[in-house]
Amino acid sequence: MSRGPGLRVVTGGLLTTVQDQGRLGALRYGVPRGGAMDRFALYAANRLVGNAPDEAGLEILASEVCFEVLQPSLLALTGAPIEAYWNDAPLPLWTTILARPGDHISLAGKRHGWGARSYLALAGGVEVPVVLGSRGTHLSGRFGGLAGRVLRAGDLVMLREQPNDPLRRAGQAWPAEARPPYGPKPSLRFTAGPHQHCFGATSSEALAQAELRVSDHANRMGYRLDGHTVELTRLCSLPSLGVLPGVIQVPPDGKPVLLMADAQPTGGYPIIGVVCAPDLDVAAQLLPGDSLQLKPIGEDEAIEARRNYARWKATPLEPDDTVAQLALAGG
Amino acid sequence: MQPLGEGALLLECTPVDTLTNRLMLALADQVTALDLPGIEVALPAWASLMVLFDPLCLTRTRLEAVLTALVREVEPAPARPARVVDIQVRYGGEDGPDLPEVAAYLGLSEAEVIALHTSQIYRVMMIGFAPGFPYLGPLPAALDLPRRSTPRTAVPAGSVAIAAGMTGIYPARLPGGWHLIGRTEAQLFDPLRDPPTLVLPGDGVRFNAEAQRRKGAEGSDE
Structure with a gap:
């Protein structure tokens, strides 16, 4: 062939x-x-x-x-x-x-x-x-x-x-109008993760207001983010569970990690949020030192983002x- | 049951024990067997199940209803392993550099740690962390100890380790925070094999202590 x-x-x-x-x-x-x-x-x-x-x-x-x-x-x-x-x-x-x-x-x-x-x-x-x-x-x-x-x-x-x-x-x-919103200092939209009980009540808002940067610890597995320490209210020891690219994990040091394509399929750190699939492609265009923001959205908005994404994919x-x-x- | 982004659902269960694990495994099989349009994959873990789906094809509400119905009916996967895989282990020495420390921490002799570790058939609770890494348990209570305070940046392939009530085998050279008590020649993962992993969730694993060899007596170069 x-x-x-x-x-x-x-x-x-x-x-x-x-x-x-x-x-x-x-x-x-x-x-x-x-x-x-x-x-x-x-x-x-x-x-x-x-x-x-x-x-x-x-x-x-x-x-x-x-x-x-x-x-x-x-x-x-x-x-x-x-x-x-x-x-x-x-x-x-x-x-x-x-x-x-x-x-x-x-x-x-x-x-x-x-x-x-x-x-x-x-x-x-x-x-x-x-x-x-x-x-x-x-x-x-x-x-x-x-x-x-x-x-x-x-x-x-x-x-x-x-x-x-x-x-x-x-x-x-x-x-150009049928592509993800690529650009400098992107705002990556995320929905709330399942382990909110591990974080302070205002942790998500604080994360959203932070000026974040991709640290030097960034590769195809994930990006450690600099610029903000997430408040963990208690030690959350979770049994390893399934994770996926887009998940924002918070290890005990409070420095969020955004999982990317080569992330291992299971993880044991609490999850504060999940970046919606379309914005993960925007994240893929970041290098260490690049700035970004995280923006909390609801599930409906995340699904709407997917709908747009599907539309762009089908563009004539x-x-x-x-x-x-x-x-x-x-x- | 909680969303994990707009295209995944995470079902987390307590207690984190063997029965829950058997339920998750059975549930994963049933979700896969449904062959419901929009479901991409069902991934069981120790005490949870992640289901990936296409939200433009299947709503979360509908998927939750389907899962809830299955959860109500599901019979746990058999307690008795379908097969038991024997793993030969060289304990201690260069192969298990943490064995003395582990024994001291637990108030046991090295021989007692080995005897306890080889005393039972473990269940493969899940494969995760790295290709082919089996999480085995439950560990005898006498072997329960926390992870190392400082993880190693590189653990040799084949290392047999314990931590946090579990035992596992590093299929490749990887970073790791578990205590290394031995090493095996068994090949845990081969991407060209079908299935690629030596063991699968639900299998049994029995460790056998190999006769101790003198340092330098064998040809492994790692």
Whole structure:
């Protein structure tokens, strides 16, 4: 089925991995959901190139990265507003392009105020073995993705299937208004968690008013947040229970931890709140030192947020003629 | 039963004991068997159940009603384990560096700690923390002690540990706060195996003390 190599990694960057929408089915084996940190951006990149939404693409942590294109390929780079090039010309983001053999796609690693992770989808999808129901890389477990590791110079990114009518898709752009509310200092909406009895009566409000920062202890498992200490009214020793990305845990030191894609599936710290799924993709675009706020909302608002999110995912894609010419012309 | 965000429900039960664990396991199986559109996954833990669902497809009120009905009817999973997995353990020495401290804390000899640890069949209450890490219990009361005050940044793979009324096995090199009393060669997790874990919730685990070997007599390099 494989159609051979689509890209050669020239510069692998800090943390470039194969990811998809994760492996929910393996939670019961103690395996994290994993998958893309910014699920929306990968979803959009896949749609832009005509892939199924659960197809695997590349997650690229903001750094200098370069790929050489090895066969004619429809590509789309989404996520962080990163400085990126198609040969010598700026690469249009959230846009389908048709790249030719010998072309170089490079990311300069420079961000414009915000952004942490970019997603590169290739028409046909990335060919790596499915492990426990997913092609995503589980780095600490060293499985999934490309041999369970980050991509390095010299690696070949194999393509899975023949794409459908590639020319029709070139030039498609994802409308800016149909994306999560990305930006600097985001306000992440959360609903109250189940262990309010462990916290002071005004703990949630205090958390919401705090100027929070992503600490240096931040990775694909979770972000420890600086800037506020949550008041724990008593020592809450909980038996380990199921948790999920978005959960805000409070360890005994009161420093909240926001669980992200590779969070372990069980945890024993009290949960003060849960960031709604759409805003977790916004959180995925934060790096250590970035500011954020947490905003308490009710369940209805969280469901409405999901409804909008579903609407954005289904946004109609129409090729823009000017963009299409650019997308075909290359740099 | 409480929401855990807009797309999950958490059912927490007391007391935290084996019967509750058997109920959670049975409940998880029943929720999965419902095959109700909108339910994504049911994850049992020691004394809780997390159900992930799509709130645009299934309302929380409806899911709660379904779960409440199941809770009323559910029969606990069998007390008797479907199978018992034997795990060979080298206790003490470099393999179980905390054994002397544990014995001193509990007022027992090292041999008594080993005898107690190998004296019964434990139930796999849940898999969590890391791929393939089994939470086993209940531990004999004489072995109950709190977690280490300072967790280790790296615990060797295969370490057999106790803490807080539980015993467990580190499937890989991981950070950990439990007391290390021994080590096994058993491979707890292999992503390419089906199932990937050596044991599953509801299984029994029996530890067997391997004859003590002299330091350096075997070839493990970790």
